[in-house]
Amino acid sequence: MMASMDGEGGTGRRTLLDAEAGQLFRDVVREGVLRPDDERLAEEHPAHASVQLLVELGLLRLDDERGGWLPVDPATLQAGLVAPMGRQAVELLAESAAWADTLSSLASAFRRTPSSSATHEEIRGLDAINRFLEGAVDDAEEELLTAQPAGPRRAQALAIASSRDLRALERGVRMRTLYQHTARRSRSMRDYVDVMRQKGAEIRTLDEFFNRLIVIDRRLAMIPGETTQTAVIIHDRWLVEYLIDVFERSWERGRDYDKTTRTTESEIAAEIRQLTVRMLTEGHSDSASAKRVGVSTRTYASYVAALKEEYGVQTRFQLGLAMGQKDTESAPDN
Structure with a gap:
């Protein structure tokens, strides 16, 4: 009977067939027959496992007329060995997809229906x-x-x-x-x-x-x-x-x-400028201000530099005074 080729056992047999058993098969093909008195058939011989595998796979068959074990064309066995594994692979893929669908459905139910005690x-x-x-x-x-x-x-x-x-x-x-x-x-x-x-x-x-x-x-x-x-x-x-x-x-x-018209772009630029001014007057750090404005620290620094140029000052302290003075002048009289 042909041995099972599933799992680790099948992998081990294929590995053996790739190495010692494969070489033994080539030797028997070259010699024509493996005689019953061949020392490689003895259980204590290192090649015994290879002989046993070739027999189990049907690559060696006993021929009484020839008086020994004859090699069998591997192509005649391929359909019986490989085709079942291909069918098993297809079945495993289908089963794995079904498992994935089932677990996905359960995961969706879990996300959509949290435990009654869990608010977050x-x-x-x-x-x-x-x-x-x-x-x-x-x-x-x-x-x-x-x-x-x-x-x-x-x-x-x-x-x-x-x-x-x-x-x-x-x-x-x-x-x-x-x-x-x-x-x-x-x-x-x-x-x-x-x-x-x-x-x-x-x-x-x-x-x-x-x-x-x-x-x-x-x-x-x-x-x-x-x-x-x-x-x-x-x-x-x-x-x-x-x-x-x-x-x-x-x-x-x-x-x-x-809506990206010239007017919109101008209004957006004015809003970004106004937010930058507010960050400065409130005394936030550059990193915090840049995060609030939504730009890098370097870009925020360029905004501040533009304000300095606009107010004609050199330092941030001077900029703060200038902006404060302008706010005072623009405020309505009480």
Whole structure:
């Protein structure tokens, strides 16, 4: 009977056939017959395992007329050995796909129906966060609200978001996204926005800094955790409603991304300038101010330099005095 070729046993037999047993088979082919008194048939001989394997596989058959073991053409055995393994592989692939579908369905139910006692949960690690977000967005049926602060997003993050968001839009999910004004200056951001808008997404920008937020079907919200490697998932209905209200207020003040006229660009530049002035007068550090404005520290420094030139001063102290004096002069008389 032909031995099983499944699992580790099958791998071990193939390895042996590739090496010692294969060489023995070639020797028997060259010799023509393996005689019954051949020392390689003895159990204590090192080649005995190879002989046994060749017999089990049907590559050696006993021929009484020839008086020994004759080699058999491997091609005649291939269908009986390889074809069953191919069928098993197809069956395993189908079974693995079925398992994946079943587990995916259960995972979706888990995400959509949190435990009654859990108002929120924390996810640690960017990989875990991205996996959760991928699944949660794929579960979306009606609406996605997203707020992405701090200027342009990185190309890699945009590529991941683009695939995920397009799938949602193609399912008919309504998507509204809010960025800061400075995101308009990035070519990759403009390309991403153009694709999303063509698929029906609504996108606006705002001058002020805001916290990152994702709301899915008004039942689940994701906000930043205590570090950049953590995120908090909120399930509580009233907390989610509160975050939606915060988003809607910012959305009302935002400017449509597709309306980029000269007047709009001038107004956006004025809003960025006004925010920069406010950061200076409130005494924030450059790094904190740059984050609020949504630009790099170097770009923020160039904004400050432009203000110095505008007011005709050399130092930030002088700039503060000059701006304060101008505010006093422009204030109405009491």
